Amino acid sequence: xxxxxxxxxxxxxxxxxxxxxxxxxxxxxxxxxxxxxxxxxxxxxxxxxxxxxxxxxxxxxxxxxxxxxxxxxxxxxxxxxxxxxxxxxxxxxxxxxxxxxxxxxxxxxxx
Amino acid sequence: xxxxxxxxxxxxxxxxxxxxxxxxxxxxxxxxxxxxxxxxxxxxxxxxxxxxxxxxxxxxxxxxxxxxxxxxxxxxxxxxxxxxxxxxxxxxxxxxxxxxxxxxxxxxxxxx
Numbered sequence: 273x274x275x276x277x278x279x280x281x282x283x284x285x286x287x288x289x290x291x292x293x294x295x296x297x298x299x300x301x302x303x304x305x306x307x308x309x310x311x312x313x314x315x316x317x318x319x320x321x322x323x324x325x326x327x328x329x330x331x332x333x334x335x336x337x338x339x340x341x342x343x344x345x346x347x348x349x350x351x352x353x354x355x356x357x358x359x360x361x362x363x364x365x366x367x368x369x370x371x372x373x374x375x376x377x378x379x380x381x382x383x
Numbered sequence: 384x385x386x387x388x389x390x391x392x393x394x395x396x397x398x399x400x401x402x403x404x405x406x407x408x409x410x411x412x413x414x415x416x417x418x419x420x421x422x423x424x425x426x427x428x429x430x431x432x433x434x435x436x437x438x439x440x441x442x443x444x445x446x447x448x449x450x451x452x453x454x455x456x457x458x459x460x461x462x463x464x465x466x467x468x469x470x471x472x473x474x475x476x477x478x479x480x481x482x483x484x485x486x487x488x489x490x491x492x493x494x495x
Contacts, residue, residue, distance in 0.1 A: 276424075305482065314385070315425070315470060315485035328482040362424065371415070372483075374424035 274298065276365050276375035284381045290351040293378045297344050297365030303327075304346040305372060306338060309360040318361075321346050322368055350380075358382045384408055386473050388486035395461045395493050403456040403489045405471030414447055414454035415472040415483055418465075425470060428456075461493045 277296045285291050297304050305328075306318040317330040321340035340346045344365075350357055358381050364372035386407040393401055405414060413432045417425040431447035431454055442459045458465055468490045472483030 307485075314487045315472075315483075317482050317484065320482055330482070364425075370430060371427040373427070374417075376424050 276363060276373050278361075278363055278375040278378050280378060281376065282379045282381075284383065285353050286383050287353055287355060289353050290349065291353060291380060293348045293350075293361055293363075293380075295346045295348070295363035295365075295375055297346070297363075298373055301365035301367060301373070302344055303366045303368040303372075304340060304344065305364045305366075306346070306348050307362045307364065308332075309362055309377070310358075315362070318348070353382045355382050385484060386471055386486040388469075388471060388489050390489060391487070392490040393492070395458075395491065397463060397493055397495055398460050399493075401458045401461060401491060403458075403469050403471075403491070405454045405456070405473070405486050407452045407473050409452065409473070409475055411447075411449075411452050411473050412476050413474040414445075415474065416445055416454075416456055417470045417472060417485075418467045419470065419488075420467040428469075458491070461491075463493050463495070466491055466493045 279294045303322045305320040308316045318332055319338050320328040324340045335351045338348045360377045360379050362374050362377045364374045366372040386405050389404045395401055415430050416428040419425040433449055445456045447454045468488045470488050471486045
């Protein structure tokens with residue numbers, strides 16, 4: 273089975289811009305979770321989508337949003353980028369219970 | 384609230400043992416352990432459920448003390464391939480495995 277894929281792998285944006293990240297889960301997985309990883313805060317949960325519905329949400333501002341399509345692919349959008357949004361964004365797919373499979377991440381740099 | 388991992392970093396010689404602890408201030412349903420090598424995605428190691436038994440994975444095993452809300456990861460006879468950052472992820476209720484609260488990580492380096 274192919275693993276979790278994320279595109280793009282690297283992004284450079286400037287403050288105030290918006291960005292969209294994409295995640296394709298493992299075939300058959302209906303749950304996609306998004307995490308932000310920074311050296312200071314570690315891995316922090318953003319939100320989870322299951323069968324096109326947001327099922328869980330972390331403590332991030334409304335600038336962070338996402339969606340999931342009928343084929344389980346998911347996108348994450350960040351509007352009005354701030355310097356502090358620079359991070360590695362990881363998505364993880366699973367069956368909704370148990371272990372998750374992480375993608376390689378998208379490295380976002382905000383200048 | 385983020386679980387606390389200890390130690391923050393450890394350096395081992397190949398063949399030595401290590402223990403990584405993960406403590407939570409909240410009652411836990413399960414603890415998940417992941418390892419992330421530099422520049423790579425976190426990889427699942429194991430899950431420990433409340434009321435479950437100690438789990439093992441090759442020479443890596445873990446336990447879950449429900450009274451203390453603490454999990455420990457045991458690495459025995461460490462190998463170079465064990466190097467990486469270990470994260471515990473906690474789940475406070477059933478059905479939230481996809482919404483883990485991760486600890487800050489323990490950086491493990493195994494040397495010759």
